[in-house]
Amino acid sequence: MKKTTQLKNMLQSNNLEFIMEAHNGLSAKIVENTGFKGIWASGLSISAALGVRDNNEASWTQVLEVIEFMSDTTNIPILLDGDTGYGNFNNMRRLVRKLEQRGIAGVCIEDKLFPKTNSFINSEAQPLADIDEFCGKIQAAKDAQTDPDFVVVARVEAFIAGWGLDEALKRAEAYRLAGADAILMHSKKSNASEIKAFMDAWGDRHPVIIVPTKYYSTPTTHFTEWGVSLVIWANHNVRAAITAMEETTKQIFEDQSLMNVEGSVASVGHIFELQGANELKEAEKKYLPTYGQEMNAIILAASRGLQLGDLTEDIPKTMLKVNGEPILHTMVSQFNAIGIKDITVVRGYKREMIDLPNVKMLDNIDFEQTKDLDSLIVASKEIRGTTVIAYGDILFKSYVLNELLNDDNDITIVVDAHVAKEGRNPRDFIYANQHCNRKDFSQKVILEKMSPKIPVEKAFGEFVGLWKVTETGASIILSHYEKVKDIAISGKWQINDFFNSLLEKNDVYIKYIDGSWLDVDDIVDLQKAEEIK
Secondary structure (H helix, E strand, C coil): CCHHHHHHHHHHCCCCEEEEEECCHHHHHHHHHHCCCCEEECHHHHHHHHCCCCCCCCCHHHHHHHHHHHHHCCCCCEEEECCCCCCCHHHHHHHHHHHHHCCCCEEEEECECCCCCCCCCCHHHCCECCHHHHHHHHHHHHHHCCCCCCEEEEEECCCCCCCCHHHHHHHHHHHHHHCCCEEEECCCCCCCHHHHHHHHHHCCCCCEEECCCCCCCCCHHHHHHHCCCEEEECCHHHHHHHHHHHHHHHHHHHHCCCCCCHHHCCCHHHHHHHHCHHHHHHHHHHHCCCCCCCEEEEEEECCCCHHHHHHHCCCCHHHCEECCEEHHHHHHHHHHHCCCCEEEEEEECEHHHCCCCCEEEEECCCCCCCCHHHHHHHCHHHCCCEEEEEECCEEECHHHHHHHHHCCCCEEEEEECCCCCCCCCCCCEEEECCCCCCCCCCCCEEEEEEECCCCHHHCCEEEEEEEEECHHHHHHHHHHHHHHHHHHCCCCCCHHHHHHHHCCCCCCEEEEECCCEEECCCHHHHHHHHHCC
């Protein structure tokens, strides 16, 4: 059903209907998700969100841009608070045409003079528009519309300006006869006496809209009894947002920390949800080239990184920033860049700090007592097809990943032929059937052993924490795990133990590199990490 038809049906319904204020695309989406059937695009709220006064300081084209975003992100009708129509009858005609082009269901105009002043600011000093001139503006709007269901609402400011019931009735009837689809009767009183008096005298001759901002304590059942058609909750989203932002900003300013606010604000993931990130993921599958889309990746990011001391007291080391971006985010971006969109992260320490769009999250609850192999086991169901597996604390140049994916062996690990110096943390050194030969581009190197106990001077290289399996390799890995899981689980084995046991009946191939990566284990590594781009 067209948005215009939806709004018109609400006005003509036998039930009392409600619409809720929104002031940008995000708030409009929230209104729709909550269950409201329509949106009030509030002039006050949009002005406030733009940081200007509600005195037509935002031009009508700027307002139009805001509500276009609101319309694009929602499927329910929007009634625009169109102030006075932004000028005379000619401005009104152009406004209606532009609103229809953007899928806006209707516009509400008020019988004050341009530029308007908000109704709650020195309201009795505000002059009202000439009735005949305002009726001409309504007629111009109705003549300009091409959709017969487009709604034009006439807002009567007689009570606001202190002119009384007779003037309110006179104006409302004139606007009805001029073609308005509904009358919005406004009041600034703290009780609904003016509204009740009008409804009693009006006699249900035409749909009436009210805005109970000031008389909020009046029971909603009264509005139904009086014959009101539509209630606008006019500005509470922007007011709630201001309160929340002021409180959160003050808390962060005083604490110089996020600790006391992180649990009380929306997650970044929820923002992505409201933005429709999942729809984009599905669209990418349909429209982007297929390279990489049959691949997936697993990132093992459960550890804290104790050697980094206070730096990882509040965040896992995978979230430490290098070149202005968390290590994990850099890795995900590298996978995305080559078409790998199906990514799983295994979290552990401070897992609530890891929340990325379009990335599946799994948790290793026993991360303090277990090893990286246990984190991999948590994600065992994600080892399927061509799967890239990486430690969550490594950085590597993009060509390293391309080299790995171009290898056609079923199980391939990346090994740095430039062996790490002694005195550093224990590394997974390797023996192989061949040393790295840069001149042999077809070199087939098979792993013979992986262990931190291999003397550095005898090591052929160092495992960098990045490897790949094909669909066949995935089956080999999972089948072997079933055979050794009684020994492997609960922190008894490292990844290297698993590889060594795998080698008894299966080949694991090596892709040599020479530098171009870093395992961020301590402060020295973090300082060097800026060079890995």
